[in-house]
Amino acid sequence: MLTIETLQENGHDILFLKGEVDASNSVILDEAITKLVTAGSSSILVDGTGLEYISSAGLGVFMSYLEDFQEKEIDLKIYSLSDRVFEVFKILGLDQLMQIYPDKKTALLA
Amino acid sequence: MIKLPPIHIGKLSLLLAILVWLALLFVDLVRLIGVLNQLESGIAVEFTWILQTLYFICVYGFYKYSINKSSQSDFLNLIWRGASTGIFAVAIFVIIDLFKSSLGQSKLAKDPFLDTFFYHVEFGLITIFVISTALLWQHLILYQKSKRIVKQWQAYEIAMLISMFVVFFDRGNPEYTFFFSLALLGILGTILSANLKWIPYLTFKEKWKSLLFLAIIIFSIAYLIWNTYVSTEDIITPVNLSGSLFILALFWFILVYAVLSFLVTLFNLPTSSVFEQKLTEAINFQRLSQSIQPEENEEEVLDILMDSCMSAAYADAAWLEMTSEEFPDGFTQERFIDRKTREEISELIQHNKTVQDWASEKRPDNLSPITLKVINPKYESLLLVPLVINKSVFGKIVLCKEVRDGFNKEMLNIISTFARQACIAVENHRLLNQAILNERYQEELKIAQRVQKSLLPTQLDHNQNFDICAYSNAADEVGGDYYDTYKLDEDRYVLIIGDVSGKGTSAAFHMSQMKGIFQSLIQLNLSPSDFMIKANSALSKCLERNHFITASIFIINTAQQTICHSRAGHVPTLFHQKSLNKSEYLQIDGLGLGILRNMQYEKHVVEKTFTYQSGDALVLFTDGIVEAKNEKSQQFGFERIRTLLEVYHELSPQEIQTKIIDSLHAFVGGDRLIDDDYSMMVVKFT
Numbered sequence: 146m147l148t149i150e151t152l153q154e155n156g157h158d159i160l161f162l163k164g165e166v167d168a169s170n171s172v173i174l175d176e177a178i179t180k181l182v183t184a185g186s187s188s189i190l191v192d193g194t195g196l197e198y199i200s201s202a203g204l205g206v207f208m209s210y211l212e213d214f215q216e217k218e219i220d221l222k223i224y225s226l227s228d229r230v231f232e233v234f235k236i237l238g239l240d241q242l243m244q245i246y247p248d249k250k251t252a253l254l255a
Numbered sequence: 256m257i258k259l260p261p262i263h264i265g266k267l268s269l270l271l272a273i274l275v276w277l278a279l280l281f282v283d284l285v286r287l288i289g290v291l292n293q294l295e296s297g298i299a300v301e302f303t304w305i306l307q308t309l310y311f312i313c314v315y316g317f318y319k320y321s322i323n324k325s326s327q328s329d330f331l332n333l334i335w336r337g338a339s340t341g342i343f344a345v346a347i348f349v350i351i352d353l354f355k356s357s358l359g360q361s362k363l364a365k366d367p368f369l370d371t372f373f374y375h376v377e378f379g380l381i382t383i384f385v386i387s388t389a390l391l392w393q394h395l396i397l398y399q400k401s402k403r404i405v406k407q408w409q410a411y412e413i414a415m416l417i418s419m420f421v422v423f424f425d426r427g428n429p430e431y432t433f434f435f436s437l438a439l440l441g442i443l444g445t446i447l448s449a450n451l452k453w454i455p456y457l458t459f460k461e462k463w464k465s466l467l468f469l470a471i472i473i474f475s476i477a478y479l480i481w482n483t484y485v486s487t488e489d490i491i492t493p494v495n496l497s498g499s500l501f502i503l504a505l506f507w508f509i510l511v512y513a514v515l516s517f518l519v520t521l522f523n524l525p526t527s528s529v530f531e532q533k534l535t536e537a538i539n540f541q542r543l544s545q546s547i548q549p550e551e552n553e554e555e556v557l558d559i560l561m562d563s564c565m566s567a568a569y570a571d572a573a574w575l576e577m578t579s580e581e582f583p584d585g586f587t588q589e590r591f592i593d594r595k596t597r598e599e600i601s602e603l604i605q606h607n608k609t610v611q612d613w614a615s616e617k618r619p620d621n622l623s624p625i626t627l628k629v630i631n632p633k634y635e636s637l638l639l640v641p642l643v644i645n646k647s648v649f650g651k652i653v654l655c656k657e658v659r660d661g662f663n664k665e666m667l668n669i670i671s672t673f674a675r676q677a678c679i680a681v682e683n684h685r686l687l688n689q690a691i692l693n694e695r696y697q698e699e700l701k702i703a704q705r706v707q708k709s710l711l712p713t714q715l716d717h718n719q720n721f722d723i724c725a726y727s728n729a730a731d732e733v734g735g736d737y738y739d740t741y742k743l744d745e746d747r748y749v750l751i752i753g754d755v756s757g758k759g760t761s762a763a764f765h766m767s768q769m770k771g772i773f774q775s776l777i778q779l780n781l782s783p784s785d786f787m788i789k790a791n792s793a794l795s796k797c798l799e800r801n802h803f804i805t806a807s808i809f810i811i812n813t814a815q816q817t818i819c820h821s822r823a824g825h826v827p828t829l830f831h832q833k834s835l836n837k838s839e840y841l842q843i844d845g846l847g848l849g850i851l852r853n854m855q856y857e858k859h860v861v862e863k864t865f866t867y868q869s870g871d872a873l874v875l876f877t878d879g880i881v882e883a884k885n886e887k888s889q890q891f892g893f894e895r896i897r898t899l900l901e902v903y904h905e906l907s908p909q910e911i912q913t914k915i916i917d918s919l920h921a922f923v924g925g926d927r928l929i930d931d932d933y934s935m936m937v938v939k940f941t
Contacts, residue, residue, distance in 0.1 A: 168757050168758060168759075171801075175801070197888075198882075200882075200931075201754070201755075201756035201757060201803070201805075201878070202756055202757045202801075204756065204803075205756045205757065205801035205802055205803060206801055208801065208803060208847075208850050209800045209801035211850070211851070212852070229890070236805075236824060236825070236826055236827070236878075237803075237805060237824035237846070237847045237850070238823075238824045238844065238845055238846030238847055238850070238859055239824075239846075239847075239850070241844070241846065241859060242846070242850065242851065242859075
């Protein structure tokens, strides 16, 4: 199960992920991000406080935007990931490519 | 051996009948000579009676055989046979009468020999007519056989047989026995005559024809009776032949049956169209319930349905509207109605409140046809028939009639039955097609599974310096896990384990690409990090944008006892060092393949070389094992695998592998399935 809430705050679009991202629902995450991009968002924050698990399909969604966002100069920051979820990002090496922060405050400052 | 020719019963009985009739004629003529010359001819009267009875039996045998043989149980044919025999008999009678009257008062006219000859001819004809007609009636009576009717008929036949011999007892003088027997046979014949079940099966036209034929038969019977019994001229006949009980009883029977048939047919005329209608409905129903063959089209069923509904309701026009997804523009079929009129009426229907209520019915199963009154120059009443499959309306048939209130309750009932039956046929057809398609997909998947299994090595390359085993299990039919080995030379061996993001068919395709890339690149004698860089650049061109592959590669040099290792985003490999008695995950950075699809990737891959000793072990696996969850949503995790290896490192690779997999299953819970692909490879140095 995955629920996504979006919130706009000081020019940042914040996505609150709750539950698990796997092959069956990674499309929902993809749609949510695409929606923000087409709406012209320039800064997307992903709040991972409620994220319990992310599968390779879920990682694939973030990964697929990497080059795109670099070109369009869109900021994508992830914060407040649990240790277990962060470990998954780290094993794959995404922690070197993506902006991942321990909490919202550090994410906004960076 | 003399071979007897096959006995032809028909011809034989015909021949016998003619011979017996000639004998009868001869005997009576001889007797006549005796009477005229007042001489005793010496021929007993019983002799005539025996010949007469024999003649009856022969004629009966002949007709029984010939009617059974030409058993075209077409009622009209049967009745026509009776009628034609009647016409023939009457014609001969008339000719004889004309001949007699043409003789006038001449001497020949009074000649007793000629009279006797004519009398015998007439007797022969009457016998033929009554027996053949009675046997025809038998066919009609026994059209719908029941045990009771068959018994009744048999009783009547036996009684008739007995009646032939009554003459021997009353010696030609009608007495009480004679009249009593006649009455009894008359009653039996009348009871049998109540069996007229064949009449409703005649069509309207056939009924008219049969009325004509029956009239001819009745007329023939009446004429023959009148000629034989009523207008008796004073002719000298030595023996009374046509006064036989048998002939009289048969006359009564064929007359009663003919008259009853005539009347019943006449009174059935007005209702015959209803019977025909019901018969058509039954046939239509049967056609609708025949399931459609998979290769056939469901439109054929709808065609039959349209025809059936129209004929059941005597509709003047109709059309079919399909609202399913298969026909986005709305599939329509029109019958006796032009497009313009149809659109006009459609418009009227759509704005009708009753229809709107009807169409918004929550449970389409309960929908039944409804009738409507409309104001249209051509049609005044409509019937809407819903077509419901799987609880949703997929179309409707609209029947139009030119008269007001043209649909009654019976029509509604039969039409809704038709519609339901047709819908079942269509639904079955769809389900069957789907089942066949699914079956084919299953077959395809089985093939995919077999092909994919063959992509994983059955023989793992190694030498005496290390033992190795591997295992892989896919969550679906096919999966995205990959492992392989390659022998570079006598001392150098390559191991690889990989995992494609996602699972199922798409993962399986990418896994096979990975196999191709590994098998071709590894031959170039690349270092682990160079291999990853080349593999990344190759995969960048063929992986979908949101897919990636993780992999770990090891080049084992058994001569130098070193391992060179590189990791591309894959879960870390567990290494047990016997000297330290400790298992640890190999810490090395590395980015998954296909994530960075440019030269930048080179910055994110490293390689590391370390040494091993005898007794050390390597456990390579995929994230399916680490992330397998129990019912409390806890993951199996890295720590459990590490502890297991520390405990069981003394065992052989195969045993270590079994221990880990058993423990994994025990953790997840016996019945629960691991919903991801998982694989492992265990190496132990000797």
